[in-house]
Amino acid sequence: MSIKSIDPRITRENLSDVADQNPIKELNHWQTYEVFHQTKKGDHHIHVGSLHAPNAEMALILAKEQYARRYECVNIWVVKSSNVFTSDYDDEDIFETTPEKMYREAGGYKVMEKINKYKKERKGV
Amino acid sequence: MYGGGYIFEESKNGKSEAEDSEKLERFESKIAAGEKIEPSDWMPAEYRKQLIRMIEQHAHSEIIGALPEGTWITRAPGFRRKLALMAKVQDEVGHAQLLYSAAETLGKPREDMINDLITGKSKYSNVFNYPAVTWADTAIIAWLIDAGAIINQVANSKGSYGPYCRALERICVEESFHLKYGHDNVVFLATGTPKQRDMVQEALIRWWPPIMHFFGPSDKISVHTETLMRWKVKMASNDDMRQKFLDMYVPKIWELGLTIPDPLLKKNETTGQWEYTEPDWNEFKKVINGDGPCNKERLAVRRNAEEKGEWVRRALMRKDERYTVPFA
Amino acid sequence: MNGINDFTEIQTEAAKNLLYRLADDQLILGHRNSECTGLGPILEEDIAFSSMAQDKLGHSQALYQLLHNMGEKDPDTIAFTRKVNEYKCCHLVEYPIGEYDFSLMRHFLFDMSEAIRFNMLSSSSFEPLAKIARKFKGELKYHTMHAVTWINQLGTGSGESPFRIQKSLDVCFPLALGIFEPSKYEETLISEKIFFGEKALQEKWLEAVIPVLKNAGLVIPDIENVTAAYGGREGIHTEYLKPLIDEMTEVYKIDTGAEW
Secondary structure (H helix, E strand, O other): OEOOOOOHHHHHOOOEOOOOOOOOOOOOOOEEEEEEEEOOOOOOOEEEEEEEEOOHHHHHHHHHHHHHOOOOOOEEEEEEHHHOOOOOHHHHHHHOOOOOOHHHOHHHOOOHHHHHHHHHHHHHO | OOOOOOOOOOOOOOOHHHHHHHHHHHHHHHHHOOOOEOOOOOOOHHHHHHHHHHHHHHHHHHHHHHHHHHOOOOOOOOHHHHHHHHHHHHHHHHHHHHHHHHHHOOOOOHHHHHHHHHOOOOOOOHHHHOOOOOHHHHHHHHHHHHHHHHHHHHHHOOOOEHHHHHHHHHHHHHHHHHHHHHHHHHHHHHOOOHHHHHHHHHHHHHHHHHHHHOOOOOOOOOHHHHHHHHOOOOOOOHHHHHHHHHHHHHHHHHOOOOOOOOOOOEEEOOOOEEEOOOOOHHHHHHHHOOOOOOHHHHHHHHHHHHHHHHHHHHHHOOOOOOOOOOOO | OEOHHHOOHHHHHHHHHHHHHHHHHHHHHHHHHHOOOOOOOOHHHHHHHHHHHHHHHHHHHHHHHHHHHOOOOOHHHHHHHOOHHHOOOOHHHOOOOOOHHHHHHHHHHHHHHHHHHHHHHOOOOEHHHHHHHHHHHHHHHHHHHHHHHHHHHHHOOOOOHHHHHHHHHHHHHHHHHHHHOOOOOHHHHHHOOOOOOHHHHHHHHHHHHHHHHHHOOOOOOOHHHOOOOOOHHHOOOOOOHHHHHHHHOOOHHHOOOOOO
């Protein structure tokens, strides 16, 4: 028997209420892509989510609406999820470096004392 | 839009993660400290399973949730409503997309989730098994069901799983438009012509029981939910959310002079709690188990959409591709 | 440059007729395409297609608003209360959504014409229309990018896809030629530089669509042997329009005095 719905769109489909369907096969919803968007020129692109697309060109077209229809955006990148190589959260501790690295901080270089001492000595000459 | 009342699976052998108590301890202390868990972090198998189940149910609720309101998409009166309803239903589809992606990060491909939906294996929010009988039903749904969903989703967005929180943050922003749109729509009907007022009053009567069901049955703290709450998977009790909803929205319904079909509904000023007729949980169970007014139709529609789209997707499928879990 | 008040009677009539044709096309196709929302072939495309349907409705509303500024009724009244034979849309937009190949092919053929048309109109002597046309530019560009990408990929896709797309092209092509059904105002529109005319538009459209279709591996129907589906611009419609209008206006007509 076909379904008679309150929704005229559904009634038009002449749907059978008998549940028979082959399961959707693997990859039938395509591959995954990661989406990056740039809010305005000069900003970095920021990762905003992922989507399913059959290729990069389609990913771009589809990303535009899912990730930029409501938000300011001037540019989008899409990258295949499989092409993203990441560090491991198990290795999170590699980012904890020792604080004794004044040699690469601006504040690690204080020469005024030396200059003043030198100037004082010169005056004495 | 989703209101909780998740169906969590009873864990079979209790603490099966005991094999790695050190990792579990670290995992739990991270959550206790308010840190987020990311997809590649170690997590107990039970945490992964329950999260997949919950996010998947949420995603299904969005895509099925597009149907009751979609019922009136071709009949919305006037440009303003027509455009807004299209944008709202579109947002629900967008939310499904975001949530399926979030669930995928835990290792279940979208295809598997959709298969489980259309075969009836996994559930979605019960309210969407009720029909939107008139235009006014869409107004009630957009206002009150979305209001309920926001309460649940705002709570969940403070949960422990990174990708789910990120998706929910964006979803909540969009839901606030839905809520405003729904309220606007109800106000126009309630303050409009006698016909419009009757329509919205009748719709409210129809939708009140499903709204009360929306947050799920009372969840007396069991060991099971206690773990899920400690893991910040479940963020608020069903009763607390229902109380919060009543507190925020009953006065707004009453100020429009609309009648809520529950003679016992009132706020107990001493306890600060709302009192109401206990919802019919047998009806709730019956509908969840497939015997509601629209269950068959909802699943048939999803099956049909998948089936009709199959050739389109297949045409662009690449055989040399492999599936990769997304990051979002 | 002309504003609303600079026109003679015949010029006003010609401009209004043009606006009705454009707005009705967009209203009806936007409505048709909105039927796919929530039921599309894959979530991501569902969203994109819905956005474009919304754009079309937005465009029609803007054009009806311009008509309203020219003394016609307000956009809702125009869109929701006219009789079927008062609509001036072409037959292409009236057909049911059908399978996705049909919806995509229609979207491609129609939006290619829209993009060119509004590009032409952006230099119209009728400044209010030119201004609207310039505003639509970005949205229409996305619509054509979307359409061209799909047609190209389905035309060269695997399985039944190229066959389906070819079949839809064969069905849609005569209907699409109906977009360019000339009105009795062509001369006025052209001489007053309000619009360059349907004939010029059709030529440019063919120049644009044929390479895309060929590139997608499709066989172009022989234009000499195709009968364009005319009549819509004169209010003669297919059997599909009346049920569409009845459905679209069902709630609106429950209480026409009401504010919805």
